[in-house]
Amino acid sequence: MSGAVEVLLSTYNGERYLNQQLESIWGQGYTEVALSVRDDGSCDATLSLLDRLLSGRPHTKVVMGAHLGAAQSFMALLRSVSPASSYAAFCDQDDVWAPDKLAVAVGALDDLEEPGRPALYCSAVTLVREDLTEIKVHRRCTRDPSFENALVENVATGCTIVVNRPAIDLLSRRRPEHLLMHDAWCYLVVAGCGEVVYDRVPHVLYRLHQANTVGVGTTLWSEWSGRVRRQLEQGKERTLTAQAKEVSRLYRPDLKPSAACSLQAFLSSQSSPTRRLHYAVSGGAYRQRFIDDLVYRSLYLARRV
Secondary structure, eight states, X not given: OOOOEEEEEEEXXXXXXXXXXXXXXXXXXXXXXXXXXXEOOOOSSHHHHHHHHSTTOSSEEEEEOOOOOHXXXXXXXXXXXXXXXXXXXXXXXXXXXXXXXXXXXXXHHHTSSXXXXXXXXXXXXXXXXXXXXXXXXXXXOSSOOOHHHHTTOOOOXXXXXXXXXXXXXXXXXXXXXXXXXXXXXXXXXXXXXXXXEEESSXXXXXXXXXXXXXXXXSSHHHXXXXXXXXXXXXXXXXXXXXXXXXXXXXXXXXXXHHHHHHHHHHHHGGGSHHHHHHHHHHOSOOOSSHHHHHXXXXXXHTTOO
């Protein structure tokens, strides 16, 4: 298949690292690349920097918008993808891409048995410090990605995601009100309606710094203890359940039969303590690692999921 990849970059007060990210986009071995930028209400020099760095560059556009937050800003970009683009790739403002990132992603999507179905590619990342010195390779996926996993965990790091045209159309068809982040939403919807491929080889340098929208733990303890803390801080909102209900509201007719059954089981199990206990013990939803799965099931029993 192949075709043009539209890179979707949402910026917000990103002047510090933006130059390196843009250089890595221009350095891609994949030749058909367009860039769409949506600035989410920056109050620093990001816009003037973009004007200077993109001056004279073909196939680029910049849109200034009100501050929506990262999730809705990226979803707005996805809805604006050109009909001529065969793929869309989410791009953070503070990372650095390997030269083969887009070529590998497009190749993986083209190799799928049913290229006409919605499909999402994502990968591991290399965690780096602010000066780009390596910390470690971070692999979120130790088991195959699935809808049952996506119900309670996101393994699709946003800056690694590339989606094909059917997935762009699918995700742009509805406007979700309740989503954790754009990447978690896309993983859940595409896993339920199409196919997700996870690449355990990293092709992105994921920069860790104090202004990260979503942090990544550098040790097992910091990673899962941070998840527990965030889950407890969310209180009665039960964001995973709200997101699952949103998928049911917007995409139930599009779900694969197995995903529709899994979604129904996840939501209906919360109707009584007995059903909740049974699902916590033997339900289909799962997190990738054993310790994370135990934490999730405990939180599920406590009605914090």
